[in-house]
Amino acid sequence: MLLLSQLKNDFSFSALVAGFVAVLVGFASAIAIVFQAAKTAGADQAMLESWVWALGIGMGLSSMGLSLWYKRPLIIAWSTPGAALIAATSIELTMAQAVGVFLFVGLMILLTGVSGLFSRLSKAIPSPIASAMLAGILLNFGIHLFTALRSEVLLVGVMLLTYIVARMFVPRLAIAFVLFVAIVMVLMTGQLELSSVSITFSKPVFVIPEFSLSLLIGLGIPLFLVTMSSQNLPGVAVLKASGYSAQNISPVISVTGISTLLLSPFGGFTFNLAAITAAICTSEEAHENIEQRYIAGVSAGIFNLLTGVFASAVVGIFVAFPEELVLALAGLALIGVIGNSLKMATEIKQHQDAAILTFLVCASGVSFWEISSAFWGLVLGMTVVVSHKLFTRLKRS
Structure with missing residues (x-):
């Protein structure tokens, strides 16, 4: 009863919408990569729906549970770089072997x-370096807003105008207004075709794992490293940049x-x-209150659960949204975060060079050995930080 009372007091429509937008952006922008990964592992249609069921249930329960327990918006997602790694692998594997790797x-x-x-x-990572990494990762999402504008002038133009006006009068509800206007527009113009979407419950498929030492080394270790460097490290940077630096990461x-x-x-691959x-x-x-943003985490958890329970229908709905709408929505939703991250990255003078280099590498998208730019930007930034400290000590001695 106490929990329900607190949820009622802390609830806000803006947090509810933030959770929905997060799930929409996550699914619509990356579900195709998951499909490719599943097909590489030999998934048929039933197994494909099972993957979406597992991912939705896992992300939903984890996000809800952690957000409620810590009263912070702790969002759990699948590893998009991991899915890309699986999809791009030249190693032949069966679904049973893939499950062995995931375990x-x-x-x-x-x-x-x-x-x-x-x-x-x-x-051990200084806040300016983590913020620079985050700004570099998010930069392309801001830029995609205007590439989407070029191909869908009316839709994205109205979304942008709605955002600017809403930020002046109802800043907390700006993204909610943008989403509402965008959906109305695509419905009116016939860009959102839902006639082929059928509402049915998902049916999970259990696969008995098989283990292969060569696959564990050749695919398992790279998948682990990509997930930790390209997803978890930026995830920590998000929490730090948003004021949750005190969060204990190990339990998460x-x-x-x-x-x-x-x-x-x-x-549920990773x-x-x-x-x-x-x-x-x-x-x-x-x-606006950092203590009440956990509702957005709970909201994201609920919508993720729905995607799991109604996997086939939800996937069809997410895929039905125009790509430009998703790109523009993500770009607008992340404007504030990009600005705040850039501010934090450059506010400590002694870390400015390292932070700028980190930002540039992460924004470039360059990758080596299937490891993303987020990792390499962090490596370069930390190298500069450590070198600066060593040089300062040598000067003093």
């Missing part, structure tokens, strides 16, 4: 969380490991801290 990765994530290793690593990482272990046999979608839920757009 291995889940165990490694759990051990990393329980040991506290990842938490200690993330605390442990929960993602447990979720992966439990749901891998059904297609869970981790969200970055892009988390930035939507942790921003001032969700709520």
Whole structure:
């Protein structure tokens, strides 16, 4: 009863919408990569729906549980870089072997969380470097707003105008107004075709795992490294940039490991801290009071659960949205986060060079050995920070 009373007092429509927008952006922008990954692993239509069921249930329960427990918007997502890695692999594997790899990765994530290793690593990263990494990752989402404007002048133009006007009069509800106007427009212009969408319950499919040492090394270890460097590290940066630097990360990482272990046999290939979608839920757009933004995490959890329970219908709906709408919505929702991250990245003079270099590498999108620019930007930034400290000590001695 106390929990329900607190939820009622803390509830806000802006946080509810932030959760929905986060799920919409997450699914609509990356579900195609998940489909490719599933097909690479040999999934048929039934298994494809099972993957979406597992991902929705895992993200939903984890996000809701963590957000309610810590009273912070802790958003759990699938590993998009991980899905891309699976989809692009040249290694032949069966679904059973893929599940074996996912279980291995889940165990490694759990051990990393329980040991506290990842938490200690993330605390060693200066806030300006983490903020610069986040700004670099999010920059392209802001730029995509205007590339979408070029191809859909009317739709995106009206969304942009709605955002500017709403920010002046009802800043907390700006994204809600943008979403409403966008949906009305695509319905009126016939760009949202829902006639082929059928509402049916998902049917999870259990797969007995098979383990192959070569696959665990050749695919499992890269999948683990990509998830930790390209998803969890930026996820921590989002929390720090949004004022949640005191959050204990180890239990959160442990929960993602447990979720992966439990749901891998059904297609839940890898869970981790969200970055892009988390930035939507942790921003001032969700709520001006940082203590009440956890409602956005609960909201995202509920909508993720719905995507799992009604996987086939939800996937059809998300795919039906015009790509330009999703790109514009994400760009508008992240404007405040990008600005705040850039401010935090450059406010400490001694870290400015390192932060700018980190930002540029992350924004470039460059990758080596299937490891994303977020990792390499962080490596370069930390190298500059450590070198500066060593040089300062040598000068003093």
